[in-house]
Amino acid sequence: MRANVWSGRNTVQVENVPDPKILNDRDAIVKISSTAICGSDLHLYDGYIPTMEKGDILGHEFMGEIVDVGRGVSNLRVGDRVVVPFPIACGNCWACRHELYSVCENSNPNAGLAEKMFGHATAGIFGYSHLTGGYAGGQAEYARVPFADVGPLKIEDGLPDEQVLFLSDILPTGFMGADFCEIQGGESIAVFGAGPVGQFAIASAVMLGAEQVIAIDQFDYRLEMARNRAGATDTINFDEDADIVEQLKVLTGGRGPDAVIDAVGMEATDSHGVLHAAERVKQATRSESDRGGALRDAILACRPGGIVSIIGVYGGLMDKVPMGALMNKGLTIKTGQCHVQRYMKPLYERITKGDIDPSFIVTHRLDLGQAPDGYETFKHKQDECVKVVLKP
Template sequence: MKANCWMGRNTVEVREVPDPRILNARDAIVRVTSTAICGSDLHLYDGYIPTMKKGDILGHEFMGEVVEVGQKVSTLKVGDRVVVPFPIACGNCIACEHGLYSVCENSNPNAGLAEKLMGHAPAGIFGYSHMLGGYPGGQAEYARVPFADVGPIKIENGLTDEQVLFLSDILPTGWMGAEMCDIKPGDVIAVWGAGPVGQFAVASAFLMGAEKVISIDRFPYRLKRAERAGAQTLNYEEVDVLDALREITAGRGPDGCIDAVGMEAHHPTGVVHAYDRVKQATRMETERPHALREAIMSCRNGGTVSVIGVYGGLLDKFPMGSLMNRSLTLRSGQCHVQRYLEPLLGRIRNGDIDPSSVVSHRMRLEDAPRGYEMFKNKENECNKIVLTP
């Protein structure tokens, strides 16, 4: 089969690789009909996530048709159309029983690698380094899905791929980012990052009752998308974000601040940006945490900072004094996707939200290398790319 493979920093290639096969009685094989390039894939592309190996198959946002099932999979049958969540979860451990699927205790066979960096291992993730399981991803013609009796959600034929594909990751991630803010009617929420996850966080915050949502980015085309969703926007290259947020909130600060950027944030101040770029390039830190620092400093006393942007390891100049002395709550996590599948599918059916609205480009799987470059460099107002094998 054909698959998009990581070949080194800033290099991916679509190659012929062996077809996946059933390895466990709880496996399924899915013929991929749609897959997507995620912002967090760029962290792999840029070489900032450790334990990648040449030839690893990328991709954690995918859906398709079941073509084979293991003997213990009773919830799916051949021919079912499914969306596959990006975290792999067993459904039986204490974490899964509490709905914490992205920290499943049984799905990461390389837990020891993650423990060295993180203390404890999170769940396995499709196409996202050997530290997180070494599972081949879904930017391919076929994919093996472990614990297929727990993860995939069946989709009726009345919905298009693009309406439901992002149930695999970015829609539930944006929703969880807003949910972690414990939004109450009248709240003001600020969202750093107006990419697809940030756009879904904006929409989710409004659905949860926020009175005002402020979207912060520097790309006009992304800010326009946030405006269409009802957000007030700030271009951080044109305004001082902390001052602007104080003015908007009468000096108080937002009730909740969502970091939908993560480890490769940009900052308009040359000295600050250069400091983190140098430390990141020399691997003295793995993150550029400008958005996270700003979210903490901006949040009102007693407010909540919600982190859904991906971080990989260590960061510098973390404002712990601000977090502690002002009674802030910091909440974070890879999304527990399985928890949100049914509720969000219901909202899609009801027309509460249209996930297909984030798609800007459609390409063949063979064009994935060009897609990665386009997405990384924000060419042609690239917001979200869907690949078709």
């Protein structure tokens, strides 16, 4: 089969690789109909996530048709159309029983690596380094899905792929970011980053009843999408408005947002010249893994007693986190890789009812063989790119 593989920093290529096979009774094989390039894939592409190996198959957002199942999978049949969540979860451990699927205790065969990095193991993740299990990803013609009796969501209607594909990751991730904000109705929510996850965080905050949703980004075309498609009430272009914290205070009557969502993560770009330049140097020389501009501003901008929701991916360490502001303002931080299986079915129901149509973020559709071009277009924001869908 064809698959998009990691070949080194800033290099991917489509190669012929062996077809996946059933290895465990709880496995399934999916013939992939649609897959996507995620913003967190760029962290792999840029070389900031350790333990990648040449030839690793990328991709953790995919869906398709079941073509084979192991003997232990009774809830799926050959021919079923499914969306596959990016965290691989056993369904039986303490974490899974508490719906904390992205920290499943049993699905990461390389748990020791993750423990050295984070103190505890994460769940296995498709196509996301050997730190998260070394599983082959879904930017391919076929994929093996472990614990298939727990993960995949069956799609039983005629909705097009692009309306349900993002249930695999970024729609639940954006929704979880808004859910963390404890929205009851009438709140002011700021969202750092108007990429795909940020767009869905904005749309979810609106859907949950926030009165004011402020989108922050440096690209006007993404801010326009945030306002016209996701429902943001206000936008800030930080290339034009250098003091984001002050701008957020102005927009919220001096108090600051009730909650702030960081949908950016480890490769943040901000306008604080010297500090940003220093962090770029540290990251490039691998003396610091993450850039913290968005997170720092989120902490400084959030009103006292508010919530900082972190759904952008961070991989390791960063300097200059304003712990004094965090503690003295009494902020609550909520974060994590998304527990996708918790949110898939409720969000699927919202899609079928017409509450949200996630396909609005798709700007580029390419053949799988064009994946290298897709990565470059997505990384460099060429041609007003927001989201790339690949068709095997």
